Amino acid sequence: xxxxxxxxxxxxxxxxxxxxxxxxxxxxxxxxxxxxxxxxxxxxxxxxxxxxxxxxxxxxxxxxxxxxxxxxxxxxxxxxxxxxxxxxxxxxxxxxxxxxxxxxxxx
Amino acid sequence: xxxxxxxxxxxxxxxxxxxxxxxxxxxxxxxxxxxxxxxxxxxxxxxxxxxxxxxxxxxxxxxxxxxxxxxxxxxxxxxxxxxxxxxxxxxxxxxxxxxxxxxxxxxxxxxx
Numbered sequence: 001x002x003x004x005x006x007x008x009x010x011x012x013x014x015x016x017x018x019x020x021x022x023x024x025x026x027x028x029x030x031x032x033x034x035x036x037x038x039x040x041x042x043x044x045x046x047x048x049x050x051x052x053x054x055x056x057x058x059x060x061x062x063x064x065x066x067x068x069x070x071x072x073x074x075x076x077x078x079x080x081x082x083x084x085x086x087x088x089x090x091x092x093x094x095x096x097x098x099x100x101x102x103x104x105x106x107x
Numbered sequence: 108x109x110x111x112x113x114x115x116x117x118x119x120x121x122x123x124x125x126x127x128x129x130x131x132x133x134x135x136x137x138x139x140x141x142x143x144x145x146x147x148x149x150x151x152x153x154x155x156x157x158x159x160x161x162x163x164x165x166x167x168x169x170x171x172x173x174x175x176x177x178x179x180x181x182x183x184x185x186x187x188x189x190x191x192x193x194x195x196x197x198x199x200x201x202x203x204x205x206x207x208x209x210x211x212x213x214x215x216x217x218x219x
Contacts, residue, residue: 006165009157013150038201042193049114058111058172065165086154087197093146094198097139 005065006078010085017092026095028088038091043083050083051075112174112185118192125199132202140198144191151190156180 021029028035053059055073069077126134134140158165161181168183176184 006158009154009165013154034201034204037204038197041200042196045196046193049118053111057169059169060167062163062165062167065163083193087193089150090143090147090194090197091201094139094143094201097143097146098137101139 002064003067006061006076007067007081010078010081013085013089017089020092020096024096024099026092026099028091028095035088035091039084039087042087046083047075047080050079109174110172111168111183112188115185115188115192119188119195122192122196122199125196130199130203132199132206134195134199134202143198144194147194148187148190151187152179152182155182155186155190159183159186 020026051071051073054061054075060074061076061078066076066078071077071079123135126132156179159168159181164181173183174185178184
């Protein structure tokens, strides 16, 4: 169970922001093409950075709290989830604040 | 300066330049953006705090590669620049893509 910690933390981030999409009416998950295009550049650059930083030893990932799947250089596969989930949380926040302020852009 | 804070600050500056030089989305003039970033930083504390806590870290940093400054819990100071770069880059692209392919017809085209 401990080895799922990183993934469970990411799952918690998805769950806590999901009501913004389901109950609040913003459309981020439901705009898959726009979402993919928005995520892709940062995803690629931050993953390259992450692969390099892990390989060169700037950071590393606990064997106790990750599932153990590693990319080249030792980067935890959970990082790929991080670079998807955290930006989506940010976009859901942005669109929700816009909605509260009365000018939903994408809904 | 150690490598991680150097790259984190460089990434943050690069993202600002991306907007100012190329994208011109006006995101930085949007009050919703700054309010969203404040909210995201508030939620970053428990999430990143959990990832980096020295008592049971999920992510471990080589001390000489970080600033060594952790104003809140064990989160390295440069992590806030890193978060700014990641979140802002995605928000900029979101607005950029949304402007080019609107999900709803502009108002002036709906009016008779």
